[in-house]
Amino acid sequence: MSQLLEVKQLSKAYHKAEGMFRSKKIQALLDINFALDSGQTLAVVGETGSGKSTLAKVLVGIEQPEQGEILFGGSPLNCRDYQKTNHLIRYIFQDAARSLSPNQKISDILHAVLRYSTVLNEDQRNDKIANTLKLLGLLNEHGNYYPHMFSGGQLQRVALARALILDPKVLILDEALTALDPSLRAQIVNLLLDLQQKTGLSYILITNQLRLVRHFADQTMVLHQGRCLDYGPTLDVFNQPTHEYSRKLMKSIQF
Amino acid sequence: MQLLDIRNLTLELETPEGMIRAVDRVNLSLKEGEVRGLVGESGSGKSLIAKAIMGVLHERWRISADRFSWCGEDLMRLPYHKQRKIISRDIAMIYQEPSRSMDPTSSIGEQLSESIPTHLLEGAWWQRANARKKRAIALLHKVGIRDHQAVWHSYPYQLSEGVCQKISIAMAIAKNPKLLIADEPTTALESTTQAQLFRLLASFNQLKGTSILLISHELETVARNTDSLSVLYCGQLVEAGDTETILKDPLHPYTNALIKSVPEFQPELAFKQQLYALHGSIPTLQHLPIGCRLGPRCPNARKECVKTPLPERVQNHHFSCHFPLSKVQ
Numbered sequence: 001m002s003q004l005l006e007v008k009q010l011s012k013a014y015h016k017a018e019g020m021f022r023s024k025k026i027q028a029l030l031d032i033n034f035a036l037d038s039g040q041t042l043a044v045v046g047e048t049g050s051g052k053s054t055l056a057k058v059l060v061g062i063e064q065p066e067q068g069e070i071l072f073g074g075s076p077l078n079c080r081d082y083q084k085t086n087h088l089i090r091y092i093f094q095d096a097a098r099s100l101s102p103n104q105k106i107s108d109i110l111h112a113v114l115r116y117s118t119v120l121n122e123d124q125r126n127d128k129i130a131n132t133l134k135l136l137g138l139l140n141e142h143g144n145y146y147p148h149m150f151s152g153g154q155l156q157r158v159a160l161a162r163a164l165i166l167d168p169k170v171l172i173l174d175e176a177l178t179a180l181d182p183s184l185r186a187q188i189v190n191l192l193l194d195l196q197q198k199t200g201l202s203y204i205l206i207t208n209q210l211r212l213v214r215h216f217a218d219q220t221m222v223l224h225q226g227r228c229l230d231y232g233p234t235l236d237v238f239n240q241p242t243h244e245y246s247r248k249l250m251k252s253i254q255f
Numbered sequence: 256m257q258l259l260d261i262r263n264l265t266l267e268l269e270t271p272e273g274m275i276r277a278v279d280r281v282n283l284s285l286k287e288g289e290v291r292g293l294v295g296e297s298g299s300g301k302s303l304i305a306k307a308i309m310g311v312l313h314e315r316w317r318i319s320a321d322r323f324s325w326c327g328e329d330l331m332r333l334p335y336h337k338q339r340k341i342i343s344r345d346i347a348m349i350y351q352e353p354s355r356s357m358d359p360t361s362s363i364g365e366q367l368s369e370s371i372p373t374h375l376l377e378g379a380w381w382q383r384a385n386a387r388k389k390r391a392i393a394l395l396h397k398v399g400i401r402d403h404q405a406v407w408h409s410y411p412y413q414l415s416e417g418v419c420q421k422i423s424i425a426m427a428i429a430k431n432p433k434l435l436i437a438d439e440p441t442t443a444l445e446s447t448t449q450a451q452l453f454r455l456l457a458s459f460n461q462l463k464g465t466s467i468l469l470i471s472h473e474l475e476t477v478a479r480n481t482d483s484l485s486v487l488y489c490g491q492l493v494e495a496g497d498t499e500t501i502l503k504d505p506l507h508p509y510t511n512a513l514i515k516s517v518p519e520f521q522p523e524l525a526f527k528q529q530l531y532a533l534h535g536s537i538p539t540l541q542h543l544p545i546g547c548r549l550g551p552r553c554p555n556a557r558k559e560c561v562k563t564p565l566p567e568r569v570q571n572h573h574f575s576c577h578f579p580l581s582k583v584q
Contacts, residue, residue, distance in 0.1 A: 047445040151536040152297070181296035181472055186516035186532035193527055208446055211475065215518035216527065252450040 003035040003071075004202060005089075005170055010068035012051075012058055012226075028054040030226045032068070034219070038169065039200040043217035043234065045210060045249065051226040052206045056172045059204070060091045072169075083117055090163035094175040096155040100147040106158055107143035110165055117166055132165045136191065153184035157191070164195070172204045177212065189216065210250070214238060222246040258434060258466055259285040259308070262322040266303055266490075268315060275540050278303055278490045279548075282566065282573070285434065288464045290457075292477035292498065294513070295487030296537055301470045302351070304487075305436050308468075309348050310338060326433075344372075347427035348436040353419040357411040363422055364407040367391045370426040394425040398455060417448045424452075428459060435459065436468045441476060453480050474513050475520070478502055486510050489538065489548040491563075496572035506572065506579035509533075509549050547576070 012029040028051045036042050044052050057063040059070065061082060070077045072088055093099035100109060107129060114125045130140050136157045142150075150158060156176065163171055173192075177185050189212070195201050205217055213220060213234065220237040222230040222245070229243040241247045266278040278300040285291055295301045306312045310330075323331045325345070330338050350356035358366055368391045376386045395403040398421040411419055420440065427435055437456065441449045457480065459465045471477045477484065478498055485495040486509065494507040502520065505511045514520050515531035524530075535552040544550050546561035553560065555578055564575040 047447070151539070153536045181537065182474060182513055182516050183296065183533050184536060186530040187534075190529045190532055193529060196527075210446060211517070211519045215524070215530075248447055252447045 004038045004073060005036040006071040006074075007032060007034050007059075008069050008071070009033060010055075010058065010070070011066050012054055012063060013066055027226045029058070029065075032228050034221060034228075034231060036170065036202050036204070036219070038202050039196060040219065041196070041203040041205055041217045043205045043207065043213040043220045044223060045207065045213060045220065046223035047208075049225070050223040052223055053174060054226075055223070056091065056174050056204065056206055059170075059172060060089050061085050062091075086117055086168075087166050088168055089170045089172065090166065090168040091172045092159050092163050092174065092176045094178065096159040096176075097147065097152070099159060100155065100162075102147055104146075105143065106145055106147070106161075109158075110143070110162060113162055113165055128165060132161050135164070135195075136161050152180060153187055156180060156184070156188055160188075160191070164201075168201070170202045170204065172206070174206045175208070177205075178207060178209065185212075192216075210238075210252075222249065256287050256326075257284060257324075258287050258289075258326060259283065260322060260324045261308075261320060264304065264307065264318070264320040264323065266300065266307060266312070267317040267319075269317070270541075272541060276490065276543075277540055278307075279563075281487070281490070281492045282495070283485060283492075285466050285468065287433070288460065288466060289483060290460055290467045290469065290481045292481035292484045293468060293470045293487065294472065294474055294477050294484060296472055298489065298537055298540065299487040300490040301472075301487055302438055305348060305438050305468070305470055308436065309346060310342050344430070345433045346436065347430060347432035347434070349420075349423050349427050349438060349440055351439045351442070353423040354411050354414070354416055357419065357423065359411055362408050362410055363414070364388075364391065367394065367422065367426055367429070370429045372430050375430065390429075394429055395422070397428075398422070398425045399451065400425075417444050420444060420448075420452065421455075424455065428465075431463065432465060434466045434468065436470070438470045439472070440469070441471065441473075449476070456480070475517050486513070489543060491548050492566070492573075492575065493549070494572075494574045496574075500572055504581060506569075506574040506581060507576045508553050508555060508580060511580055 010029055010032040014026045014028055016024045016026060018024045032055065034042060044055060046052050054063065058065050061080065077085060110129045111125055114120055114128060120128065129143060133140060133142060138157055147155060177188060180188060192203065205213065207213060217234045219232065220234045221228055222237065224245050230237050230241050230246045238250055241250050261283045263280040263282065264278060265276065265280055268275045268277060281304060293301050307318055312318065320331060323329060325341060330341065368387050371387055371390055376383050376390065378386050392403045395406060400406055400418065400421055406418065440452060444452065456467055460467055469477055469481055481498050483496065484498045484501050486493050488509050494501060494505065494510045501510060502514060505514055512531060512533045518524055518530065533552045538544060546563050550556050550560045557578065559577045564577045566573055566575045
């Protein structure tokens with residue numbers, strides 16, 4: 001059976017200039033393999049500099065991989081073809097307030113996404129926007145608001161709307177839940193779980209919050225210095241981590 | 256002995272739209288050797304309270320309190336220079352975002368040496384410089400930085416957030432404070448470093464009897480590391496008492512929602528089940544509801560809730576709600 005998203009032996013290195021002729025190689029990702037089915041959640045945990053964000057950026061095509069391939073539904077994904085990939089994989093940034101343009105209305109932001117990536121005409125776009133806002137529990141009038149008029153939790157919903165308006169199959173949440181307050185976080189988590197049940201969306205959850213991972217994720221991957229140390233069903237990784245580093249990490253939430 | 260005792264602390268700010276009351280009649284008390292948590296979401300005024308205790312609030316803030324006593328002395332009634340003297344002798348604070356609250360233009364060694372008060376140094380005046388350096392290095396070792404050479408000559412921007420956090424702790428404990436205020440000490444840190452930091456704070460508490468006021472928005476970390484707890488919502492104190500009692504049977508609907516929204520405290524919660532959440536979002540300071548500020552979001556709000564509830568107590572458990580949970584059920 002072919003999985004929705006398959007990543008095989010993905011590697012990525014950054015080259016940093018050192019002096020005039022030499023350059024230093026920083027291995028950000030080395031030999032990453034995973035498979036994600038629809039309606040499933042993969043959590044990626046690790047400390048800063050472990051390559052979590054690089055993995056997300058490679059998947060959405062912000063960075064190009066050096067080696068390895070990304071298969072989507074069995075066929076290779078060309079990350080450079082933005083117009084096609086951004087229908088499949090969408091990305092949410094850490095800080096919703098800073099990732100939305102402050103001088104555009106919400107409806108303009110959403111229109112721009114649709115104008116760039118779809119062939120819908122204006123009426124169809126309006127319909128689509130209305131439907132998406134409704135799906136996320138926002139009102140139609142919210143389209144006329146500017147980002148500063150929203151509170152933190154609502155802004156996160158707007159960011160979700162921008163990601164979901166193209167009906168993606170995979171959503172990457174890069175620390176998107178970390179900055180939220182506990183009661184708002186619970187709201188957004190509920191929303192995400194609800195969407196997953198309704199539409200079979202898959203999530204790649206990049207986070208430091210292991211307690212949330214245990215509640216939310218089907219699979220967990222532990223990254224350390226670009227290497228994948230542990231990968232498997234969440235409960236197995238939490239109960240029997242194979243590597244010394246992941247054991248330390250799992251222990252840190254029960255200290 | 257009561258170390259800090261604050262009754263009805265109110266912080267107000269004058270704005271073009273009128274007076275904003277950011278902190279509304281909050282009570283807070285700390286015993287010697289106690290570790291108290293202060294929990295609240297963003298905008299609940301927890302950092303403001305910490306700054307008011309330290310006396311570093313901007314002068315535009317109007318501070319009023321019925322009682323603001325430190326070791327039996329009312330700080331509000333003392334002249335300014337005496338206030339400063341007492342606070343700088345006894346209270347230390349670890350600020351949010353350590354790398355940004357340090358001086359970017361001087362090296363770690365200089366900053367750390369500067370924070371050691373002279374009366375703690377031994378020897379005659381010509382031996383002080385040496386003693387100061389020795390003590391600063393000892394402090395670095397104490398907070399878990401083994402390689403003091405590398406850190407000594409670096410500047411804050413060259414170090415990672417975790418190391419900066421440890422250095423700011425070293426600066427805070429340099430004067431052997433009676434009270435250590437830690438304002439969101441773990442937000443910038445990895446979960447493994449977080450564990451280290453809490454062990455460090457706990458060891459100061461146990462070895463030296465330092466009281467700690469731990470400010471955070473994450474209930475689970477606070478709950479694990481404190482003896483008592485105060486919960487704030489939008490500048491009002493909703494509940495205070497022993498951590499264990501509050502976690503076991505919360506009386507205020509907001510505390511209840513906070514506890515229920517954390518998967519860890521809900522062992523019977525199934526995988527991927529919906530979490531308990533209050534509807535709506537936190538009001539901004541310009542649009543605070545009258546009466547109980549939780550009112551519009553509260554699941555069992557009634558007509559009486561437009562009046563601010565008075566603080567009540569059952570044994571050691573303080574709460575301010577017209578309809579506390581155990582009586583409703």
